[in-house]
Amino acid sequence: MKNNSKAVRYNKWGYIFLMPFIIVYVVFQLIPMATTIYNSFFENYMSGLNQIGPNFVGFDNYVKLFSSGDIWIYAKNTMILWIMCFIPQIFLSLLLGAWFSDVRLKLKGARFFKTVMYLPNLIMASAFSMLFFTLFSDGGPINSILMQIGIIDTPYKFLSNVGSTRGLIAFMNCLMWFGNTTILLMAGMMGIDTSLFEAAEVDGATSTQVFFRITLPLLRPILVYVMITSLIGGLQLFDVPQILTNGTGDPMRSTMTLIMFLNKHLYSKNYGMAGALSVVLFIITAILSLIIFKVTGNDKRKG
């Protein structure tokens, strides 16, 4: 009895210690979330110097958003950029992870390579993008190098072609994220019971067989996790294309992402459309989060 009341006396501290988090979360996340949703049902924008609205319009903003066609173009751009970044990234990460966790291969300098691979992840994305913009500009160092070694005669206009602009964005993102993915996959591979590998070796399995029959199937939860977090990250793609194209999404809006679209609405103070777009993005990420939650939430495995 006495013990019980003591526990209660202590456990009120659970609530006290939670207070700062809850208050800040409610004020800076939940209330903005609610007003964002609220805004999505109102017509509210500037037409020239005239403020239109706010007038309640029901689901009109959503109808306008999906029927105008722009969102489909930007969603397609975002997906293309994500796929161009994710596929090479996952291949490279699996390959490097498999090599480093292969005891027979005994690769040296794992720490050095991990350090180098993770480095681009910490770089300011906007500065990195600005750097690429100057390096790959028509008169920039990359064109100069390519001309010096005789691969091209005239400067290649990297930022005027759809393929090369998207390629650069995907390449930068790949460079920034493959180290993170490799370290995650490596941790997953190291966690596999080594007796499985030993047994496979005794049975005379080749490295390729070991990889496809043991490593990959056991790695599936982490792979799903990596893929979905990467997809959520891909949906947020903003800094790199925004700085590289100065917010225009050029050439011909082929690199305009969904968040750049949102940013545009926020700057032009079209709050109705910005709200509707935010809600759509929120629903997509919420669904993806639920999948992660289902995959990783119930077991004790570390993310």
Add this chain to the structure above:
Amino acid sequence: MIGMENKNQEMAKGLSIHARRAIAYVVLVIVTFFCLFWFYVLFINATRSNGELQSGFSAIPSTNLIKNWTNLVNGTLPIWSGLLNSLIIATASAALCVYFSTMTAYAIHAYEFKAKRVIYTFILMIMMIPTQVTALGFVQLVSKMKLENSFIPLIVPSIAVPVTFFYMKQYMESSLPLSLIEAARIDGSGEFRTFNTIVLPLMKPAIAVQAIFTFVSSWNNYFTPALILHDDKKKTLPILIAQLRSADWLKFDMGQVYVMIAFSIFPVIVVYLILSKHIVQGVALGSVKG
């Protein structure tokens, strides 16, 4: 017979392993090249004058680093205030974030109360929701609170970062035994004091890792500060970079542009190289940073 066969097999394997090791190293060298090449070029170009830069690429550093730097500092971009603003925001965010995330994790870890399961599940569920989707409401809230051009809306929200909370919670599960807290209680230590004097020191490794991550992500953040800070004196480095990009850059002295980029990138690289061991370990440990 059997011995021979084994030996043959081993030889075949041995050869293939040598070949595979060679391939692995070649690929690793290429990957390393692609990770570092850009920063090398950045460094070289930051040391070259505009004239030298226009005349093509050279792999050898020149002598104009200091001249570029003084030109930049005396130019129109408020570099020093940008640096100072970025430092203030990132440091304050990192400090608040690790302290309160540890506190939140401790509440969930060490106490039994009714709403615990619900709150814990809720935090896990919202972990992946990006801040961009609430940006509209956030900007409206900030302008209603008259906090535009203030650092508060960029610092205070870092008290509630679910990802950092999750990392701290994971770390506590492996290295904060509840018996220790029990012992402190028996010694008559108050709950708040126990947290500050016993829990926090034990969490030091996790706190260090998360402080770095929070610092870096705040330092690099462009989206939210660009929506909040409009006053030139209040702008952070990423906003200045964006301004540099939107200025008619051909008229610019390219040496200055490179020095500006280097100025935003190299401090983080230096800190990273010093602390890389802890950071790389930290990524593998609890990383939910997508």
